[in-house]
Amino acid sequence: MKEKTSSNAPTDTELKKWQGSSVREKLVQLQSIFETTKDAKLHTIAIGSSHVSFFYLSSMAAEEKIYDEFIPKLINAGEKSIKSMLEAVDSANTGELQKVLSEIVSGKTAVFLNNEKQVYLITFRNKAKRSIEEPNSEHIIRGSHDGFIEDLESNMSILRYRIQNPDLTFEVMELGKKNKAKTAIAYLKTSYDPELLKEVKRRISYIDTEIMLTPGYLEEYIEDDPWSFFPQMLNSERPDRVISNLVDGRIALIMDGSPTVLIVPTTFFAFYQSTDDYNSRWISSTFIRLLRLASFIIAINLPAFYISIIGFHLEVIPQELIVQMKNSVEGIPYPPIFEAMLMELTIELIREAGVRLPSPISQTIGIVGGLVIGDAVVQAGLISNLMIVVVAVTAVSSYVVPSNEMSTTVRLLRFPLMIMASIFGFLGMTFGVIFILVKLCKLESFGRPYFAPAAPFNLQGLTDTFIRLPIWLKKEKSNKTGSGIFNKKKSSARGWEKNEN
Template structure:
């Protein structure tokens, strides 16, 4: 007994020890004593010994992790009813008596510990050197609901949850093909967080799949609590402000990207799924772009791109023009701006900085407060503070209008991580505008564009298909052509099966009149 305790203590102190594969003992009391020692001061771990005729056994689980009703009905009660006076083996229990859908067996004590902490139920049997694993997870969990960060007027209402297998099922429900592959990993020495890598065989290149697996396998960390941990470990340019991996709460978005040869990474415990590789233009696309008719999608997408430019450069342009280039302003408008700024004690740059920081502070306060109160604080706070600042002569009315338009423009971006990057870049551009005028804005914009053109995401150019130019793939960048015209998958991610659909799918009223199928 002391020998096993010493081995287990060494195992816990050194995860890379050669003694991790400790066998389950034939004596039930010995196994229970060893496991109770391992789970010392873990009050949520339940040991439930019971007798069924001559059979001695023990159920082991974490309270709150399992579906106790299923275990009782299909597990314990079946054993008690079927096993009378005869002795029975673990194999016979698993194959002939227990009717639970997911039952496995193990002979390793470390696998027993791992499975219990993952939410599985363990059945230890006296005189058997194996334990049965019941995968009947349950407890109080959030159900599938509408995504909160990516709402859409038209489209599916399902969003990911914090349960890994629920999320993989949502993807499998949309891609019902045996080519959809799911590779499992456990990340985190202490948390043992489950992780799934999804891809469609034949669409995702083997080199990309291997690269993603290599980057994930080299992660050695004590714990992973969200997909954001994984994102920072596997991105190409960690010092860049721009996100290089897309995250989403929508299963339909993940399914669409898998069909374009990309890879999805699902982390247990978070509803945000990672998609790689990602390009800049993916962050400007909303899921509803593909569900509305293409005329509406083209208008909204062009509007979104124009507003992205406003969110990035409008305050800088205002500062540059009012400070250095007044001759560019029409005379009537110039007189109006000059009159509103007559009593303002600060230069344009300081004025813009005050308003932008105040607006960002109100936005952050609105996020941290309860939802109903937060919306009221952010909206009323902006109105009240803006009006008070104008009346007090701290900022001018045109500056309040510029900052308001900038804030509204930043809210139109579909992806939060790209929107916050644009908001951060706004400040260095304002500094350049205050120092050098329009020349500074042009210089800063060229630096940003050069950086975007140099970046890559898992080997894919970040600014593709503009840099390098690919006219075929421009069908889904600034505009969204009709579905019957998007006949090819992106050639940067799909190398072989590039055809998305058959030819001649454009609808026509003549179909059916000349013997063609309707």
């Protein structure tokens, strides 16, 4: 057997040869293209004087549907009904070799009839699907417990089931020259911004890559600032969260083969909001949301604050605590920055080990790392008791954020602040925080301010950012920024109160 390249893409010679070929020659040409592919199958049946040929990949197509269901029906229908039956099933037809190859590798079956130039492409797909279950990374207390899976059509169906409205629109395109990853752009016609949709399509149109495997690839190609620590697209595996953002006027990008959906544009505060915020009463939801935002400040500043105090500003310590702090740090053989770096990196190692190991073992690693190692380094005089407390509070604060991407950003930001605090104390820490705030104010997500509604300041937008007012006060949505607009007057949604006796 002659050697072929690993690519099944047709050459110019093959494309020209295909156009003027008979059915027999086309089948030979397909066999030549897939000659090193063991799952390529060709089956021909005779019905009267007509010959029907099926070409498919057994690993993708459901052979039992072809042989046990479709072919018997085709034979029973008779020779005169072959063409009408091929057109009646879920099929399309084309005369282009590139299209035929693309559909075959996606799981469809190419059907050739006599000497017709057109090739019928019928769906007998045999694709294994994972059951719909709640995402592990986005657990909630109240609300639905379903999530997206790795099948594009199933994910579109989930959204259709939730939003039974013709305004829900999907535009499907293929990305990647080799793998042709199907990607759907989802939006609501009643709330989306046409300029935003145009910008999303424009950026996607510039993608020039051989292969597109995951939404992470797509995110890096179209995000505003690839050098920023902060994620500029919100990703989620929860249908209810995606639907909420679609109603707010945002656009969702769904890729076949991944349960993760990208949502654009987004803001910094969206990463600290959870579906549970809208499943609980607004007072408790507001408290939890404020707690999450406070965790951001604690997670990035607490280690730097500790280093600044121990290294430069002991005068800020109350008199009652000076002796205790002196006893805690006395005898530590190196500066606070090395102490903090050692413990922070240890925590990161424990976390990474816990993620990679099976669940029962990862829990054991967490306990061993948190208790045994922590107690051992204190007993050995390598780390102070106060540093253990600081690192523990910092670690817990960094995991409060509902988004894994923002959690990673928070854990990274503390390191440059720790370095600045070890050199300049409170002054260096202050400059580091100012730099982060300036970056947040300058950053954009698809042309929209990333730090909105804090910068630029929008008082109405703050009512669903730091706090969450009752849902019945929400009058309408803004299709330009995706932030809720609240009516100051009493909403007519609770008009029944006016009719009480």
